[in-house]
Amino acid sequence: MKVTNHLKSGNGKxxxxxxxxxxxxxxxxKNLYDNIDPLMEFKPPFIDVTYHREEYVYRKKxxxxxxxxxxxxxxxxxxxxxxxxxHYKVDTVPHIICGGFSKEETENAxxxxxxxxxxxxxxxxxxxxxxxxxxxxxxxxxxxxxxLVDQVVRMNKGFYLDEELLHAAPTNxxxxxxxxxxxxxxxxxxxSDLRYLKLKVDMGAxxxxxxxxxxxxxxxxxxxxxxxxxxQVPIIPGIKPLTGKAQxxxxxxxxxxxxxxxxxxxxxxxxxxxxxxxxxxQWAIQQSRELIKAGVPTLHFYSMGKSDPIYRIARELF
Ligand SMILES: Cc1cc2nc3c(=O)[nH]c(=O)nc-3n(C[C@H](O)[C@H](O)[C@H](O)COP(=O)(O)OP(=O)(O)OC[C@H]3O[C@@H](n4cnc5c(N)ncnc54)[C@H](O)[C@@H]3O)c2cc1C
Numbered sequence: 001m002k003v004t005n006h007l008k009s010g011n012g013k014x015x016x017x018x019x020x021x022x023x024x025x026x027x028x029x030k031n032l033y034d035n036i037d038p039l040m041e042f043k044p045p046f047i048d049v050t051y052h053r054e055e056y057v058y059r060k061k062x063x064x065x066x067x068x069x070x071x072x073x074x075x076x077x078x079x080x081x082x083x084x085x086x087h088y089k090v091d092t093v094p095h096i097i098c099g100g101f102s103k104e105e106t107e108n109a110x111x112x113x114x115x116x117x118x119x120x121x122x123x124x125x126x127x128x129x130x131x132x133x134x135x136x137x138x139x140x141x142x143x144x145x146x147x148l149v150d151q152v153v154r155m156n157k158g159f160y161l162d163e164e165l166l167h168a169a170p171t172n173x174x175x176x177x178x179x180x181x182x183x184x185x186x187x188x189x190x191x192s193d194l195r196y197l198k199l200k201v202d203m204g205a206x207x208x209x210x211x212x213x214x215x216x217x218x219x220x221x222x223x224x225x226x227x228x229x230x231x232q233v234p235i236i237p238g239i240k241p242l243t244g245k246a247q248x249x250x251x252x253x254x255x256x257x258x259x260x261x262x263x264x265x266x267x268x269x270x271x272x273x274x275x276x277x278x279x280x281x282q283w284a285i286q287q288s289r290e291l292i293k294a295g296v297p298t299l300h301f302y303s304m305g306k307s308d309p310i311y312r313i314a315r316e317l318f
Contacts, residue, residue, distance in 0.1 A: 002174035097126025181222035240282030
């Protein structure tokens with residue numbers, strides 16, 4: 001079932017949904033199930049599965065020289081989606097990225113997903129390769145998420161890349177895209193970022209999932225600015241509980257977001273990471289309560305491989 005239909009089926013009641021990471025290469029899928037199992041108590045109607053592109057690692061060769069090797073540490077997004085749908089009978093939303101893919105590879109991945117009964121995709125530019133300073137598109141790939149939206153919309157109408165392929169089976173994907181209450185870090189300003197968000201929606205995106213934020217005011221202002229700009233689709237808030245002191249610097253650096261003074265101050269004063277985790281859980285519960293009151297369609301939790309803080313939050317709310 002499509003994400004948009006799940007959101008409607010909530011009938012005004014806020015749903016509980018999660019984003020998970022595929023396991024590290026070599027790990028057993030059982031570890032993933034062990035992590036998700038407790039959260040199934042809160043009946044997520046869909047689960048997002050992130051996509052992780054290749055990165056470069058250096059291996060020492062004989063004689064001291066270094067070999068630059070390309071490797072994907074978390075492969076398996078498509079397989080995990082199929083496995084989860086099969087195991088839990090819950091819809092999945094694979095993340096599909098521009099980076100590292102030619103248009104044809106994207107098309108083939110979408111064909112696989114369609115055959116597997118996956119009805120949803122979240123379309124993204126994708127992170128830059130870790131050792132590279134900026135995102136670089138493949139020569140025959142897409143540069144911006146809006147181009148991916150265009151490709152999926154065309155496939156949904158039965159237009160594949162090969163123009164000679166007549167009467168091809170249309171796919172039927174519900175399309176989500178990302179939005180940034182605190183602006184995407186490469187956008188010169190929020191107005192410009194919203195212009196491109198609107199482009200994604202105008203091209204066919206049916207809902208937006210936001211980057212994590214710790215101050216609800218940022219989300220409410222973002223939604224208001226989106227509505228003013230003519231973006232009318234559901235805007236799903238992304239929530240991530242703070243779980244350790246190091247995240248006070250890692251999260252702003254990685255995700256280009258602010259941690260409110262009050263939270264940063266309390267976390268700084270906390271005696272250890274157990275106390276920071278407790279603080280983060282309580283903060284996320286307060287954030288969630290306010291968002292539920294405001295009638296958000298779902299609270300979308302970023303698990304980042306750890307479900308126990310999310311379980312604690314969900315137990316209070318759902
Ligand atoms: C909910 C969510 C899930 C994510 N999941 C993943 C994941 O699974 N894997 C992963 O690698 N990364 C993921 N990311 C990170 C994401 O890939 C990065 O933030 C990336 O840098 C931007 O992706 P985007 O789709 O928002 O890009 P885009 O919408 O393409 O925008 C990128 C930048 O370009 C600008 N822009 C857009 N279109 C144009 C245009 N036509 N001309 C000029 N400028 C333009 C935008 O304003 C923005 O500054 C996720 C992010 C979010 C919020």
